[in-house]
Amino acid sequence: MNYLSTRGDATPRRFCDILLEGLAPDGGLYLPAHYPQIDAAELARLRAVHAGQGYAALAFEILSLYIDDIPAADLRRLCEKTYTPEVFGTPGIVPLKPLEPGLFLLGLSNGPTLAFKDMAMQLLGHLFEYELARRGTELNILGATSGDTGSAAEYAMRGKHGIRVFMLSPHGRMSPFQQAQMFSLQDANIHNLAIEGVFDDCQDIVKAVSGDLAFKARYRIGTVNSINWARLLAQVVYYFAGYFQATRRDDERVRFTVPSGNFGNICAGHVARQMGLPIERLVVATNENDVLDEFFRTGVYRVRAAADTLETSSPSMDISKASNFERFVFDLLGRDGAATRQLFAGQLPRQGFFDLGGDARFAQAAARYGFESGRSTHADRLATIRRVHAECGTTIDTHTADGVKVAREHRGGAGVPMIVLETALPIKFAETITEALGQPPERPARFDGIEDLPRRVTVLPADVQQVKAFIARQCDT
Numbered sequence: 103m104n105y106l107s108t109r110g111d112a113t114p115r116r117f118c119d120i121l122l123e124g125l126a127p128d129g130g131l132y133l134p135a136h137y138p139q140i141d142a143a144e145l146a147r148l149r150a151v152h153a154g155q156g157y158a159a160l161a162f163e164i165l166s167l168y169i170d171d172i173p174a175a176d177l178r179r180l181c182e183k184t185y186t187p188e189v190f191g192t193p194g195i196v197p198l199k200p201l202e203p204g205l206f207l208l209g210l211s212n213g214p215t216l217a218f219k220d221m222a223m224q225l226l227g228h229l230f231e232y233e234l235a236r237r238g239t240e241l242n243i244l245g246a247t248s249g250d251t252g253s254a255a256e257y258a259m260r261g262k263h264g265i266r267v268f269m270l271s272p273h274g275r276m277s278p279f280q281q282a283q284m285f286s287l288q289d290a291n292i293h294n295l296a297i298e299g300v301f302d303d304c305q306d307i308v309k310a311v312s313g314d315l316a317f318k319a320r321y322r323i324g325t326v327n328s329i330n331w332a333r334l335l336a337q338v339v340y341y342f343a344g345y346f347q348a349t350r351r352d353d354e355r356v357r358f359t360v361p362s363g364n365f366g367n368i369c370a371g372h373v374a375r376q377m378g379l380p381i382e383r384l385v386v387a388t389n390e391n392d393v394l395d396e397f398f399r400t401g402v403y404r405v406r407a408a409a410d411t412l413e414t415s416s417p418s419m420d421i422s423k424a425s426n427f428e429r430f431v432f433d434l435l436g437r438d439g440a441a442t443r444q445l446f447a448g449q450l451p452r453q454g455f456f457d458l459g460g461d462a463r464f465a466q467a468a469a470r471y472g473f474e475s476g477r478s479t480h481a482d483r484l485a486t487i488r489r490v491h492a493e494c495g496t497t498i499d500t501h502t503a504d505g506v507k508v509a510r511e512h513r514g515g516a517g518v519p520m521i522v523l524e525t526a527l528p529i530k531f532a533e534t535i536t537e538a539l540g541q542p543p544e545r546p547a548r549f550d551g552i553e554d555l556p557r558r559v560t561v562l563p564a565d566v567q568q569v570k571a572f573i574a575r576q577c578d579t
């Protein structure tokens with residue numbers, strides 16, 4: 103399989119060429135040159151693989167369709183190392199839980215950091231270690247986090263050979279649980295840098311360090327952000343696993359609702375649907391930061407200023423623009439790289455929005471690609487958490503609550519299951535759960551007392567030079 107850029111660069115690249123990359127050289131995002139098609143016989147075979155051999159075997163089958171530059175036996179071993187009950191808490195890895203007749207949660211948050219990002223990041227850790235060893239080189243991952251991404255990256259990369267992680271977070275601004283999760287890691291290759299500033303300061307520093315090309319090359323600086331194709335690909339697998347659990351026959355159709363921020367998670371659903379998985383609708387759920395809901399309602403994609411991005415009680419969906427969205431627009435425009443470039447490198451930076459509302463192809467977002475959308479507010483979250491607790495005896499997290507709220511408004515006909523992706527466990531956002539239910543959520547036993555563990559974190563001012571000096575010291579000694 104070759105990969106191309108959404109902005110038209112069609113230089114043939116294979117999976118391992120783009121694995122360690124961020125953006126394509128022309129500023130676009132990588133996508134496979136085509137989506138492998140799953141016909142009825144192949145779908146039946148995959149269902150049997152999943153039923154008989156489990157999630158890791160299914161992951162191997164899907165990944166093999168997109169990766170032809172890692173020997174099959176190695177790829178299978180990497181999948182088996184990643185998706186184990188020890189790491190993901192249950193033999194099924196992604197259990198499907200009924201909420202009410204026809205409405206299900208797909209449990210994606212039983213990994214080490216209790217958010218769905220572990221599903222992809224854990225695989226990425228093994229892939230990176232494998233590929234770096236093959237090339238005889240190393241990588242220093244630099245990132246900024248306000249919570250879920252940073253901890254998922256650290257837990258995936260801890261102890262991995264050839265990899266160091268430098269994770270910047272705004273000093274004192276993450277939830278106590280999130281701080282404890284990250285800062286209690288004692289692995290020598292994990293470096294927590296608490297920056298005296300806000301999340302945007304952290305992101306600016308990452309951009310400045312990565313923008314110093316000499317420094318970047320000398321210290322082999324890389325990223326693991328959500329535009330990485332391997333992360334997206336890993337997420338395609340659980341759409342199949344969810345489908346197989348919610349249906350008995352391969353001609354049944356399902357709907358998915360996905361709590362969305364950067365459009366990574368639901369973009370994986372788009373890929374699964376393009377491969378032929380019988381998904382009737384893909385429902386985008388946003389919170390008050392409704393950039394994506396606005397697009398799917400009106401055709402206008404209008405990025406917000408950072409200052410206009412609201413801080414909500416589903417913080418991992420607080421985005422001003424959706425960094426994976428360009429992938430879907432590229433497909434919507436018939437894979438026209440020049441047109442995609444014109445929108446994302448031309449109109450968007452120039453005027454802050456583009457409008458496809460009058461474009462015939464926009465109508466296909468729903469009709470041909472199955473997309474619908476909805477939004478949720480803080481009050482909706484509280485009400486949904488209460489209702490699911492009272493009616494189903496289950497406590498759901500705030501992001502998942504946005505999904506359940508919107509899913510209820512987008513149910514299909516009888517016999518079409520609606521599957522909501524559970525993107526985090528409630529303990530990560532205990533404050534809002536307490537506000538909704540009058541009591542904090544249950545804490546998994548393995549997290550008892552993590553706030554009291556010794557911490558490994560360095561506090562630095564919001565200063566690019568000091569961050570560079572820290573990285574250099576770690577790498578040069």
Ligand SMILES: *Cc1c(COP(=O)(O)O)cnc(C)c1O
Pocket residue numbers: 217218219250251328361362363364365366367368418419501525526
């Ligand atoms: C990252 C995250 C999201 C948003 O996922 P995207 O892939 O950015 O759309 C939603 N919920 C939780 C809990 C997250 O950590």
